[in-house]
Amino acid sequence: MPDLRPARTRFAPSPTGFVHIGSMRTVLFDWLLARQTGGQFILRVEDTDRKRYVPGAEEQLKASLQMMGFQWDEGPDVGGPFGPYRESERLPIYHPLAAEMEERGILYRCFCTPERLEAVNREKQARREPPGYDRHCRNLSPEDRAAQQAAGIPSVLRLATPLDGETVLHDVLRGPITFKHAVLNDPVMIKSDGFPTYAFAANVDDHLMEITHVLRGDEWIATSPYHVLLYQFMGWEQPVWVHVPQVLGTDGKKLSKRHGATAINEFIERGYLVEALTNCLALVGWGYDETTEFMTREELIERFSIERISPNGGVFSHDKLNWFNGHYIRQHTPQEIAGMIMPYLEKAELVSTPATPEQQALVERIVPLIQDRLQTLSDAIDLSRFFFEAPTQYVRNDLVPKKLDVATTKELLQHAYTTLSGLVTWDEEGLEPALRDLAEQRGVKAGDLFMALRVAATGSKATPPLFQTLAVLGQAATLERLTVATASLE
């Protein structure tokens, strides 16, 4: 059973764009762990790169988390005891700490220009050596250092990585991972503009904010020795490191725009339910047991465990998402679904915005007919369109049953018109016997008559059951469409 100490987890995105499903899955795990243990889920905005600042991205990102129902306990706006939660606002916290580290020799000042760094790399590459900083400023004399600083030469603070030995990262999913110091470099911790890099800010903040479990993408494994080193130099207790595997596109490649929707808000907008998204996401790289597929949010909270996260990357399957979504759509009451699809019908201009009471009543009658057929909420547009708009044209081969010819079909539809226009009780119970009788009288298979009528009334060969459909469509509309369809058979 999982460790029940309250966990403090965090999602620390840089506000550069939308939240894609891979990140959202990490958020899910973070959130589940916090909820399960009675801990806190923290949102921290890593906006330390002013060049990559994207206006509105933070709002976008917060909106996505809220759409999914992952409310943060501490973070921008809501605050908390370890604020501020926007790293750009934490410079007053970073600077004294950086000064202390410089004092203690953990960090050292480097005056190398970007041009020199580039030149060094070019040379190394020419000699077929791995690229990387040559530690030129690491052994500067105190006098040189003072002189350069006095001269106002821009500088950065670098981590003085040990030259010998090794650092071990203890990742819960993979066990110990050893990195030889010889292959490491001296990464920049404080940039020349005074802002920290990820390596500094993320780890300082995780420590200061008392984060107990760091869940992040496994692309961070390679740089993690620097993070571990920082903790060790400062004598801080390390968090539990959990490098979760990548979520891949359908072709097994890294997720990109080429795979269709990747941003969580796109899925929501296209009519995927939060329950389905959550359930499906939880099952990419994690599973409760051999057979369980459906789990509520509460069950997920209860059953989640980081030990069962699989270390290998997985494809996020749209097929499976569709299946989950259809399932959850069927779980809702027709009234609930009516409310959920209304925005889609409004947007498609099938109903007015807002819908009139008459339109709402109609939609409520339509939902029971299409609910089983919805894979996403937006499917409701095409599935219910014919209720609002008469077919504009007919495909003759669809209208005419295979065994019948045009003339016979036309005659059949004319008889149907007579039967239907004389019908007093316009509901399923009234329609079915009348039409079955008609088929028998005319000597055609009931199915053939029904298909001709279906196409005449809806313009489509695939619809909900005919009698229910006609009942909702109404007598006047049905007869009108029948007339047009019949006329098209010239």
Place this chain on the structure above:
RNA sequence: GGCCCCAUCGUCUAGCGGCCUAGGACGACACCCUUUCAAGGUGUAGAUCGCGGGUUCGAAUCCCGCUGGGGUCACCA
């Protein structure tokens, strides 16, 4: 290229030395239900567990090598 991670049906996965003639789910296909399409039910196909060596009485499960895929080598996160 160096370093690191990963490797079971098309996909998500179960499996943590014998219960595996490798289980489930999605998808595919077939049948049933049925006025069409769905939903639902039943069933079929689909992995010689990437390859090669070991260890062991016994390996998908442990070890080594190889191959393949991915990540990372920024004053980006």
